[in-house]
């Protein structure tokens with residue numbers, strides 16, 4: 001195979017650069033689009049009516065608990081009614097023993 005010329009090498013580098021950067025730009029654009037779609041005013045109105053059972057801005061522990069544990073495995077704090085992981089010894093909100 002013949003050595004590529006300088007122009008062909010530059011073209012290959014540009015193509016490689018586009019192929020590396022394009023997926024990242026597409027992902028970030030999609031992320032911005034999803035943020036743009038989110039209707040915070042609607043969520044606040046539903047929360048004010050009591051329609052939403054979940055917190056408006058759930059913590060990472062809430063999301064992890066709902067994603068990984070069935071509802072029966074959740075340990076509820078008797079003092080503050082916070083949801084805790086089944087392996088938790090202490091409440092993540094108030095620190096009391098479960």
Ligand SMILES: [Zn+2]
Nearest residue numbers: 077080091094
């Ligand atoms: Zn608690």
